[in-house]
Structures are given as C-alpha cells and as structure tokens.
Amino acid sequence: MKDETLATHSCPWEKVLGYRYDPESDSISLVQRTCDPNLATKRQILSAASSVFDPLSLCLPVTIQSRILVGEMWKANIDWDDPISKEMQERWRLLASDLSALHSLSFRRQVLDSDTVADLYIFTDVSKKTYGCSVYAVQGGISSLIFAKANVAPLKAKTLPTLELLAVFFFAVKCLSNILRAYQGTKFGSLYLAVDAQIVLTWLMSKQTSHKNIFTKNRLKDVTQWYLQITTLLSGINMCLPIRTLRT
Template structure:
C-alpha cells in the first residue's frame, strides 16, 4: 500500500480492517482496544465482558478460550444468569480480565501467504477441556498462522481420544472453505499433524473399531468428508505425528495466561519456538491408508 501509493493518508496510525487494527507501517494487525471489567457478579456479566473481544481469526484463542472454559464451568455449577458467582470464580475472572484487556498490545503479521509461491498447509489438533485446530501456511521454508478455531468440550463428558477426533473433524470442515478461498494459490501438500496414535489409527483405517457408537459415527463422517474432499479438490492428505509438547495447537487445550502466551508466541504464530520462522518439524510421516507406522521414539 505504501509502495503503490494506495495508503490512506490521515493522522491515525492504524486502519480498521474486519474488526482488527491494521498498522500499515509494520504491516501487522492487532486486536481492537477493549476494556474488560474485572468486577463482575454473575454469569451474564462474564459473558458480556467476554463478548467484547472480537477476534474472528482466533489469533488470540489460547488466551480467550480460558473465558469459554470458565463459562462452561459455570454451566456445570447450574447457576442462573443473574445468580452471584462463587468467590473463587470472581478471583479467576479478575486475573483473566487483565489478560483479555492486554491482548490489544499484541501484534501479528498481516501477510499469511504469498499468492506467487506454492503453499503447504499444516493442521494441528488439540483436546480435552477444549478442542480445536490451527492452520499454518508454509512457503519458502517459512511458516505463518492463517487462522484457528476452538470449541469448549460438550457438557456431557467425552473421552480424550473422542475430543481429539472432534478437533480433526472441525478442522476438515474448515479446510474445504480455506481451499476455496485460496483457489488462486497452488497448494502443494496438506499435512494433518496429530498427537495420538489411536487417532492416527482411526484416520488411516476405513473401519473404526471404537467401542462408542458416537465415536464410530464421527469416524464414518470423517471418512465420508475426506472422500468428498478428494473428489472436489483432487488432493491427497498426509498425516504426521507431533509430540504434544511441540504442538502449537496444544495451547488451545486448557488455555494459557497472557504472559505464557507471549513466551509461546513464536511457536503459536509460526510453529517454531526459536523465533526464526523456519519450520523445524521432522516427525514421522504416515501412509495414506492402512495401519500407521510405528516408531518407538514417537509413541513411547
């Protein structure tokens, strides 16, 4: 915008773009300024304050998911909307409100992908109080977050493998939308990174042997979705194992404080904890069909 003279000239240091603040000088985006109140009394108050954070790409999801998990906890307590919440909840919210207000000080690279270079997509999953995924684009040896999505666990308890399967399930739903959006970009590979051997077995086997009927139905839905995906886009999906400690989507599992999020920001935004933005994943790559390959180091 600066080079071609299309930048709007005014005294404000940022533009408003899709709810974010865009800074042309640094080519970064950030959360719009919000003031989250610390003093709350009810579940209604917490929901109202949480809704102030507008982050459609879920760039700050590892922090904002803590508010969703807290609301889920209040539902489990069976509190009414205007009933006073317990003192310990007020304390938790007070600390969380400071973190939510501080998100406006973080900035993220505006450019996620380059339309002139081939692109590889990496999808990582998460679990157990919340489940979700984060999608990265890899070009020219460098990676950048595109967007993420996270949901809290259902009120009815699910097993950990079931939660991880749900994460992969919603990731595939978003993947079709993403490929249609990036129809002008050449997609070289799609890699699904999963951190559980049982999930890999379900994804790579045509017949899920799970005991739960709900799980078997989700496995069947996944394979139907994958078949439709292959027919529409003609692409083969590759699978890789990634240890939880090095999986950026693992930050979505329980949520993290703002301070912890700042420490893990390089891992979250570009899948690299060293800050070099060079992709370092060299994990076990699995075949498209059949049982997953075994690796003592990976699955021990």
C-alpha cells in the first residue's frame, strides 16, 4: 500500500469479533482457551469458564454447563474461595476438557445467500435447570444455526410452562429484531416459532391466560406487545415475513 500501513503476519487465521477466522476455508472457530481441570473454588471456575468467548453461542450445549455448575454453587451457599465438593470438582474436570477442545470446531462464516429466499426457525425449550432458544436459517434445503441463547433457570422455582414463556420472550422475541436487522439483505419467506408446550402455544395464540400468576400474565402481555413492534419493524425495513407457530 502507498501509505505503508498494511500489516502482515504469518498466522493462518485472523481474529474477527472475538472469533478466529480462517480466510482459506472461510470458516470461524472459537479462540483457543485452556481451562485448568484442577480448579477447586467458585471464583477460579467462573473466571476460567468466562474466558471462553462465544457471542453467537455456537457452542452453547457445552458452555451452558459451566453456568449450571456455578449456579449450583450459589444454591449450595459456597463462598467465592471455599473449596467445592468432590462431585463438583469431577464435573469441572470433565467440563474443562470439553471447553479446552471447543476451538477444534469450525463453522461456515457465510450461511445465507442474499439471492435466495430463506426461512427462519426459532426453537425454544426448557428444563428445570435452563431455558433458551436456537435460531436456524433454512435455505435451499440446507439448515444452518445462526444464533442461540440460553440462561440458567431462576433460583426461585418456576413452572416449566412459565420458563417456556420466558424462553419465547427473553430470547426468541428480544433477539429476533437484532437478527432481522443483521440480515436485512436476505430475503426471508416465513418465520416459524416452535414451542413444545401446548399450553404456551394456547396462550400465544389466544393472547390471554387464566393463569393467576402475575409474572406469567405480564410475560404474555410483553409477547403480545412485541408482536406489534416486530410488525412495525418488518414494515420499516420493507420485509414481509409471515409469523407462524409450530408445536414440536
């Protein structure tokens, strides 16, 4: 370059938005992190687990396990520098090995073609320990994970339908607007929201609930308001996207 500002290096990959990018294969992967399997306190384990950076949650089935483990430490009233139980130490030993190996997984950088119509599928699911969602784009018969999000269930116990509604609202709903903006150049045919709880589908379709729980009623109200907001957003970016619900 004329201004002599071009930087070169011998490394085969670049670091882009926290991921490792391989220009030859046009793929991304997590930056390598080595987690010490012999850690024995909540502070040490939380610090090590937090060093694994995965903003798109492409490796969520593994990374969420560390948050579940730390959550159980909180429930057990384990202080920051108190030694954890032998059972937790063994779980961390196995998890540390998995976390350290995540860099070996690679994902295609470009998963969508702007010239071909694609459909969006949002799957929500819950358990007693976690709730979350995953977003897939299907184009030309090929399905690709483009985003995922999960959280540890609240310390105060909630029913599974309530957690399912949390997953729909906090993740599927709140993240969708950002996903649509990020893919404004892509033509989408339909958006499918898949929920495996019939009662939650009934709530969503009827926009009302006989549930006496104020928390549940408020979340349903939030989802209803979101539907109006997302319709306005789609209109603003000139995108016609029918929203359908599926029972899985």
